[in-house]
Amino acid sequence: MEKGKRFFLVVVFYVINFGIWELIAPVVSDEWASFLVYAALFIVVLIVCHKEMLEEWKNINTHQLKDKKFYLDLAGWLMADLILTILLLSAIEKMGLDILPKNNESVKTQMASVPIMLTMIQGCIFAPVIEEMTFRFSIIGKPKSKIATGISYVISVFLFDCIHIVRFSEFFYYLLPALILTTFYIKHRNVFASVMLHSVINIVGYIGLIAGIL
Numbered sequence: 001m002e003k004g005k006r007f008f009l010v011v012v013f014y015v016i017n018f019g020i021w022e023l024i025a026p027v028v029s030d031e032w033a034s035f036l037v038y039a040a041l042f043i044v045v046l047i048v049c050h051k052e053m054l055e056e057w058k059n060i061n062t063h064q065l066k067d068k069k070f071y072l073d074l075a076g077w078l079m080a081d082l083i084l085t086i087l088l089l090s091a092i093e094k095m096g097l098d099i100l101p102k103n104n105e106s107v108k109t110q111m112a113s114v115p116i117m118l119t120m121i122q123g124c125i126f127a128p129v130i131e132e133m134t135f136r137f138s139i140i141g142k143p144k145s146k147i148a149t150g151i152s153y154v155i156s157v158f159l160f161d162c163i164h165i166v167r168f169s170e171f172f173y174y175l176l177p178a179l180i181l182t183t184f185y186i187k188h189r190n191v192f193a194s195v196m197l198h199s200v201i202n203i204v205g206y207i208g209l210i211a212g213i214l
Helices: 003-024 031-063 068-095 104-114 118-137 146-162 168-188 193-213
Strands: none
Touching: 003 031, 003 118, 031 104, 031 118, 031 193, 068 168, 068 193, 104 118, 104 193, 118 146, 118 168, 118 193, 146 168, 168 193
């Protein structure tokens, strides 16, 4: 993927996700603005990166998706995320710290304001594709040197974490999935691998919200 296209995708993400959101939220509502922004970003990503995404899909369909070990690996990383998140929540509760994201309440509000099917599409399809293409594929890509990989890894984790937080303390809550998704992407070197993991993590999160666990 060309550097210019990578830079463009990152810039467009911030312009639409924050700038356009600010313009349309007063006209519709915060919840519908979030859905419309991610729908627009999803279309932009498909238009700008359709060739790269087709190539990535062909690669994963030829290799990982035909290998049972990939699904076991996916399940293993999902379990690691769940277990570590439970341990983290238990630890912060005992220490009396507050790092739970305000975003959870926003998602609950959105689920009440926007049809739940659209909310699930946003969180489990739009968000994984958009965010993995922006923060993994565009920022990390397929660097050849360990130094380039390390630098892009840190940048990816930091930027991905920061777009989800409202308060600084929430950084430590989102740090775990940021590290897991970035490591999984680098391990498999395919954006659809991290898209799949991102999606199942979000699905579990929605189930937790609906069940009142989060």
